[in-house]
Amino acid sequence: SRQIILDICQGEGINVKVLSRGWLFRLEKDGKIRYMFKNCLPLNSQSSSAIAADKFATFEVLRAAGIPIIDHSILYPFDNHREFADGCNTPSYLERYFKEHQHDIVLKPNHGLGGQGITHITSADQFPAALEAAFAYSESASLCPFYHISREYRIVMLDGEARLVYGKERSADWRFNLQNGAVSIDVTDPTLRAKLVMLAKKVVQELNLRFCSVDVIELDSSHHHASSSDQPELLVIEVNSTVSTSHYLEQHPDQTALVQDIYRDVIRKIFA
16 A cells, blocks of 8 residues: 555655655645655544544444444453543453353454454453453453354445445454455445445444545354344444555455555545
């Protein structure tokens, strides 16, 4: 994604300075200065980006809006005794959650990317390593029931319009991250595609995000939450205010022009 953005800047006559060991880019055109930091382009507000980066906050906002999203509960380190952590910072709280969800949960960093620090827990002896893994990436963790997922989808949204929609199928790993071996596939069913886009539009409207990707899961029919109808149950799993397409393009180099068009529109919008 970064190289595509740099190529577009060159084509658009934008002067680029690389700072902060390659994490920060200063973009200048016609006296206007914009910054790209860690692939984050300045279209979204700081508050909207901060909510999207916080899995529990995203859950609370979308649930309050009646948008279907997988359940999240917050967990703080056991040595965090600040007031906001009260009641969500004890071994007994974690044990109770584990028991309430049939000894089948997922513990993940509340702020995290790329499937790192995530553990599927089915035994209490996994707690110490799982906590260490999650808190290595984030000062809080999210607890979720384990969902039986048949497929995950990603919808890239720009100003209320779906610009890229694709599915992700697992290979050896239980997670759906492309860097963990998942395979991206086209969404050919027009009904399913329309449902995904409609759900993503509700998400971006509620979170007030201009450029982001919305990740949605389709529940396996064996999942106890699944509806009795033959329609797949779709739930938001997370929202990313920083859009990365590098792993997708590795698998679909034929889609480079489509992705270039998206980023070209973004770059033009930030200088408009």
